[in-house]
């Protein structure tokens with residue numbers, strides 16, 4: 001447990017995005033308290049890495065979001081809360097919707113209540129997902145260069161904005177969407193300074209991509225290991241990918257501007273300039289590693305969007321974000337990290353998925 005008086009609390013701080021955020025905040029001079037059940041295989045490595053880099057700044061509690069007492073204790077003296085811990089995979093939520101509910105909805109509500117009861121207006125920033133917009137089946141698409149593209153020129157140019165109606169699909173979509181709405185409502189109903197970042201596909205170092213979540217890292221891990229990749233759907237589905245350092249900057253900016261952005265949700269991704277199909281990523285990986293990758297195709301998965309690209313104008317303008325890292329450069333940086341970590345990562349799983357948000 002922390003000995004620090006007023007740390008920044010990061011739930012899920014040992015995870016991919018959380019550990020990158022913790023590293024940034026500790027480097028900026030903040031004390032950071034990580035609350036993480038270490039449920040994701042391999043994330044204990046992230047925690048050890050953080051503690052070695054920032055021995056006096058990082059402390060950690062290994063506990064589950066469903067342990068309300070431990071959560072309230074961790075939140076008690078926090079000067080800000082970044083809520084990233086979650087049941088993160090659509091696939092898992094289809095197998096056990098009740099656990100998904102308990103972790104993602106009850107866990108979020110317990111955290112909000114713990115903060116509210118302290119009565120200090122502690123900022124809470126929540127990691128939401130593009131899945132709150134559903135499968136976007138009503139957006140007409142056409143194939144352009146082997147990738148889905150919206151027929152509507154406005155969506156094609158800018159992507160999906162926050163004005164898009166919410167439409168929760170899959171238990172994961174429901175639980176993250178409900179949590180997203182609770183976090184926003186705590187600004188309305190209780191004047192808590194809260195904000196929500198609805199992320200598209202985030203990728204980068206410290207991502208333990210598995211069959212269920214984290215497809216950019218997962219494809220790279222499989223390819224670097226000389227293993228085949230299974231794509232669910234036809235591989236022409238498009239996502240805008242955002243490098244993790246740019247993601248972390250958005251979280252930090254949201255905290256810095258919390259009074260300005262409280263009660264708001266922002267779509268956060270790489271935007272139209274970093275929109276790629278799965279096939280494009282595989283082709284680029286082949287180019288990077290200098291050999292062919294064996295690819296097979298499986299059925300589409302529940303709630304899978306053929307196309308999702310974030311309209312990032314609101315986030316970029318309001319949070320003052322710079323041009324994001326280009327996807328080819330970012331993927332090369334991730335490949336470098338994976339090569340350096342080789343041998344230390346969990347076994348690559350058999351069946352990669354694109355359910356990455």
Ligand SMILES: NC(=O)c1ccc[n+]([C@@H]2O[C@H](COP(=O)([O-])OP(=O)(O)OC[C@H]3O[C@@H](n4cnc5c(N)ncnc54)[C@H](O)[C@@H]3O)[C@@H](O)[C@H]2O)c1
Pocket residue numbers: 011012013014015016017018035036037038039040043063064065066083084085086087088103127128129130176198199200201202203208214356357
């Ligand atoms: N990576 C993406 O592309 C993406 C996209 C959209 C939304 N998100 C959201 O961002 C957040 C972080 O995602 P990530 O990619 O870093 O995932 P991650 O799995 O690397 O990190 C999540 C962390 O939460 C921890 N955790 C899981 N269940 C827990 C529980 N019951 N109690 C306490 N800790 C628990 C895990 O051990 C892990 O360290 C999640 O809320 C996820 O839904 C991620």
